[in-house]
Amino acid sequence: MMPAPLGHATGFLHGVTAPFLIGARSVLLDIFTPDACLALLEQQRCTCMLGATPFVYDLLNVLEKQPADLSALRFFLCGGTTIPKKVARECQQLGIKLLSVYGSTESSPHAVVNLDDPLSRFMHTDVTLPQV
Incomplete structure (x- = not known):
């Protein structure tokens, strides 16, 4: 699921390029609203989503109700x-x-957490990817 505009590096790299390279389906959201996003996540059975913290915050607020x-x-x-x-x-x-991912528009991401990292480790990402 990609809620970012395709004109932005995040939207293009992670909404088009990455899925294309691994043969995955891309689900694009034209305008982000938490309700529309949750409906698509559920309907399309999305396995991965990328977005900024406000997206997560908005989704959590809707999920409460x-x-x-x-x-x-x-x-x-x-x-x-x-x-x-x-x-x-x-x-x-x-x-x-x-x-949590850290990067820049020119090359992303520079640092990530591991899927198995505990929450305490997740909050302090300090390991860069090899050869970065």
Whole structure:
């Protein structure tokens, strides 16, 4: 699931290029609203989503009032700003594997957390990818 515009590096690299390179289907969201995003995540059984922290925050707020079946969502790559511990904890409680990524428009990502990292490690990403 890609809610970022395709004219932005995030949208183009992770919404078009990466899925194309691995033969995956790409689900694009023209304009982000948490309700539309949750409906698509559920309907299309998306396994991965990438977006900034405000996307996660908005989704969590809607999920409090309106549960959705996100069992297919394996992980959510999150970057662009700091992720509050409360947001990370809520994702963990819902079974959403939140992965913090750090990078830049020119080359992303530079640092990521591992899928098996505990929440305490997740909040302090300090290992760069090899050869970066």
